[in-house]
Amino acid sequence: MLPCKNPAVFLSLAVFLSSLTACANSPTAKNLEQSLAADPQLQTNPVVFGEPKDQQPQTQPNQSTVQLPVDFPQDIPIYPNAKLETVTPATDTEKKVSTRWLSADPSNFITNFYTNQFQANNWQINQKPSDDVGGVFEAQRNNVLVKVSIQAQSVTNPAPNQPQTATKLLIEYLPSSTTTAQATPTSSPSETETNNAQTPSGVPQPGDSQFIGPVLPTNAATQPGTVANSPVSSATTNTSVVFTDINQAPQQLREHIQDLAKLGVLSPAIQATKNNAQAKTSQFAPAKTITRREYARWLVAANNAMYANNPAKQIRLAADSAQPAFTDVSVKDPDFPAIQGLAEAGLIPSSLSGDTTAVLFRPDAPLTREQLLLWKIPLDSRQALPTASLDAVKQTWGFQDAGKIDPKALRAVLADHQNGEQSNIRRVFGYTTLFQPKKPVTRAEAAAALWYFGTQGEGISAVDALKLQRPQT
Structure with missing residues (x-):
């Protein structure tokens, strides 16, 4: 047995315990017992590293993701690897809607993407960048006016998850109601018939060599959701093929023609008139030599x-x-x-x-x-x-x-x-x-x-x- 080096300590402890036993039912003992009891709040507020849980930083709720406007035209191509950052709605003074995007891809990738998309889907390109580094696109299709600005930038102090280089993308467009109002001025019935017979200046029409996509049937102007005298590419509308002579193609090839027409790849057959003019047609002419x-x-x-x-x-x-x-x-x-x-x-x-x-x-x-x-x-x-x-x-x-x-x-x-x-x-x-x-x-x-x-x-x-x-x- 080890010798006790400090007998006074043991003597004091024995006296203290004896006092507690003798006064177990006294008020003083009750107060002492409560002071030494475990804190019941620790069950709901545990201490982590010596600090109560309610003093720890609270997890912030997920911020709402920026959403595209409801009226965002489906015709406008969106670069796949771009993140929507802000949306500025139209106002009484500023009619256009602005959407800002950010992408980690080089600007030449994005410029080439929009060049191909606008060309393949039959947009009328009014302005395009002089090179593939970046610039401004201005295009029009089916009463949709869009401006795409591409600007490369370098990030000086990037965040941990942010790339060293990035490309800013600004897509501005006029809502359909605005463009329709601008594109359809008030006119008399006779003037309306004359205007409907004309084609928009500079826009490839069915029968033109630059037109890509199926054409609407002759009664399309009376169908809801269609625009008269506007070449609609099914690549964006994803509607059924409108060629009137698909049944003349071999049965094994009909579905292939229809699928490509929905992608907006195929153009209608060109029919020449007596004065060597090109006539509009809704026929694919499957047996005609290409x-x-x-x-x-x-x-x-x-x-x-x-x-x-x-x-x-x-x-x-x-x-x-x-x-x-x-x-x-x-x-x-x-x-x-x-x-x-x-x-x-x-x-x-x-x-x-x-x-x-x-x-x-x-x-x-x-x-x-x-x-x-x-x-x-x-x-x-x-x-x-x-x-x-x-x-x-x-x-x-x-x-x-x-x-x-x-x-x-x-x-x-x-x-x-x-x-x-x-x-x-x-x-x-x-x-x-x-x-x-x-x-x-x-x-x-x-x-x-x-x-x-x-x-x-x-x-x-x-x-x-x-x-x-x-x-x-």
Whole structure:
């Protein structure tokens, strides 16, 4: 046993405990017991690190997320990787609505996105940036006026989760009621009939080579929710196809045509009158031969619509300042941006790709089967075409006329066989032992070829692209 070094302490403690035992029922003992009892409030307010819970910083409720205005036009494209920061509603003095966005992507990505979106969805572009670094877009479509300002900025003292670089995006638009009032002045009945017969200045109409999208039927002006004499692209309205002659297409290709029409890719057939004027039509003319310029336009529009949320896979439209790759397609040609863009991307043979013999594009010549594949397959595989020989094509496809295929197109034909059931030849022409490489392609066949991009098991169809579009409010 350890010796006690301080007996006085033990003696005092013994006296104290004896006093408590003797006075257990006294008032003094009761007070002492209450003072030493546990605090009942500790059960609901526990002490954390020596501080009561009610002294800790309270969790702030989630702040309400900024929402787009109810009247935000669905036609206006929104950059996928942009965050809405503020919304400034219209006032009596300032009629436009302003929405401010912030994106971590470079400004050239956003500029290219809006260039392709406005071009593919048939916007009338009144102003566009001089380069891809940034600037201002001003566009108009279906009585919607929009101004998109893109400004790159560098962040000097970024927050922990904020990127070092960012791009500011300002989207301003006039509400539909304002634009309708401005676009439809009061006039007499006779003047109204005259104005309805005219087309908006500078806006491509059905029958024009720049028009993309199905046209409204002749009685569309009487249907609710439609705008008379305005080309409506189903890429944004997501309505049923309005072509009146789809039943004339082969049954296996009808759904392909309808899906692409909903994406706003296809244009109606042009019907020439006696005075060489272009007449409006709501017909697709599926059996009509497609020209090289039409297919080039559809190819760019379809690819960019499929990859609307993936700028890296989109085809960049050529600027007016580009040096023409073909002597018969000048910068004034309405399809110059698409044709030149394909040439600059190396998707069609030209002097830019090293083919010194391809100085003419022949935009109004019929598109052949081998040309359809030669332009389309690189967008499916996204890589260089394989080396091909005549024997290899004969062994894979078994075409009796394989010897008639142009050597340049042999590689595309062989690569298409590797896509299995998703090959363009099987989807467009069905089972055949004759490829007929020089045979002109119909508009229905061209649409079927553009219905799917990619390889077997890894690609996107027009149906998939429609599902990715923004839902209608």
